Amino acid sequence: MKKLTAILVLFFGASLLWWGFAVSQEKPKASTPKAASEKADTTKAKEHAYVGATKCKMCHNTATWGKIYDKWAATKHAAAYTALAGEKAQTVAKNLKIEDPQKSEKCLVCHVAGYQASAKLKGEKYSMEEGVTCEVCHGPAGDYLKSHNKKDNEKQAIADGLVKPTEELCVACHNKQSPTFEGFKYEEAIKLVEHHKPTMEELKKTEAEGK
Numbered sequence: 013m014k015k016l017t018a019i020l021v022l023f024f025g026a027s028l029l030w031w032g033f034a035v036s037q038e039k040p041k042a043s044t045p046k047a048a049s050e051k052a053d054t055t056k057a058k059e060h061a062y063v064g065a066t067k068c069k070m071c072h073n074t075a076t077w078g079k080i081y082d083k084w085a086a087t088k089h090a091a092a093y094t095a096l097a098g099e100k101a102q103t104v105a106k107n108l109k110i111e112d113p114q115k116s117e118k119c120l121v122c123h124v125a126g127y128q129a130s131a132k133l134k135g136e137k138y139s140m141e142e143g144v145t146c147e148v149c150h151g152p153a154g155d156y157l158k159s160h161n162k163k164d165n166e167k168q169a170i171a172d173g174l175v176k177p178t179e180e181l182c183v184a185c186h187n188k189q190s191p192t193f194e195g196f197k198y199e200e201a202i203k204l205v206e207h208h209k210p211t212m213e214e215l216k217k218t219e220a221e222g223k
């Protein structure tokens with residue numbers, strides 16, 4: 013019973029302290045808001061650095077991986093940045109009074125990887141030319157690159173930032189905010205960008221076809 017009282021006293025004491033702190037924070041103090049926001053930042057989830065699509069090519073472009081890199085490179089995702097220099101993009105941009113779509117945040121947010129990420133996370137080798145990269149769908153790989161390639165280590169890889177892509181992720185870009193949007197059907201769309209590790213049977217078939 014004594015123990016319980018002690019815990020209660022401690023709890024209310026802590027609540028009072030917290031309340032006092034919160035009230036003191038409410039008063040606008042011109043000199044300290046920066047410190048307060050810095051404090052809040054420490055509770056943010058860890059952000060992961062970008063490594064670029066060529067890093068994935070090293071391992072994921074073999075026949076046993078179904079040449080995933082080449083498959084991606086053949087999709088419009090890989091050309092999403094260069095497409096912003098095309099005729100259609102110029103027309104779309106003109107209508108929206110945007111001078112250069114390859115320089116406009118209004119277009120780049122969906123046409124390149126991690127547009128809003130800090131320069132530090134993107135690193136020196138980051139290139140918008142790579143368009144909508146592997147890391148857009150699988151997460152920035154700075155931390156999971158070294159953990160995700162081990163067997164039965166998915167839990168760790170996910171903790172390190174590996175993302176399991178879902179329809180929700182696609183719809184973050186494939187929506188009405190896209191000036192050229194004409195609807196999005198996940199089941200059909202996923203078939204056009206799909207890639208997977210081939211089964212033994214599939215491997216034998218592609219070998220026989222001499223691909």
Ligand code: HEC
Pocket residue numbers: 063064065067068069070071072146147150153157160161162163164165166
């Ligand atoms: C050093 C080789 C290597 C590199 C580089 C590499 N991977 Fe992998 N990756 C692997 C191996 C091996 C596996 C299979 C791990 C297993 O056995 O579960 C894998 C599995 C995966 C998976 C499936 C994971 C799951 O749990 O479903 C994804 C997605 C993936 N890699 C994406 C990437 C991306 C994106 C990049 C580039 C940023 C990349 N990998 C770079 C070797 C590599």
Ligand code: HEC
Pocket residue numbers: 095096098100101102104105108110113116118119120121122123184185186187188189190191192193194
């Ligand atoms: C909300 C995300 C988003 C924004 C913002 C966005 N796009 Fe796109 N863009 C897409 C997606 C997704 C596609 C492919 C499907 C579609 O057309 O919606 C696409 C396709 C395109 C295409 C190819 C269309 C075709 O029919 O071949 C062009 C050109 C284009 N966008 C230009 C632009 C320009 C220019 C801007 C900036 C003014 C812009 N986009 C802003 C997501 C976006």
Ligand code: HEC
Pocket residue numbers: 086087088089091092093095096121122123124144148149177178179181182183184185186198200201202204205
């Ligand atoms: C970061 C934004 C973004 C995300 C996330 C995204 N896409 Fe896209 N997608 C685009 C843009 C931009 C284009 C158009 C590029 C162009 O036409 O130049 C596009 C084009 C496509 C196309 C046409 C590809 C082709 O080669 O014909 C398909 C299909 C597609 N996306 C499916 C998906 C699916 C499925 C997902 C989720 C697993 C997804 N996208 C996630 C931005 C995105």
Ligand code: HEC
Pocket residue numbers: 065068069072080081082084085089144145146147148149150176177178205207208209210
């Ligand atoms: C538009 C989104 C998108 C892009 C871009 C993308 N992937 Fe994927 N990837 C997926 C989806 C969806 C799956 C299937 C779901 C899953 O396995 O979690 C997948 C599965 C995988 C797998 C597991 C395959 C298997 O059968 O085990 C690997 C490895 C992989 N991707 C690597 C890559 C690499 C490397 C790139 C770039 C060269 C890339 N992906 C680009 C969406 C994408």
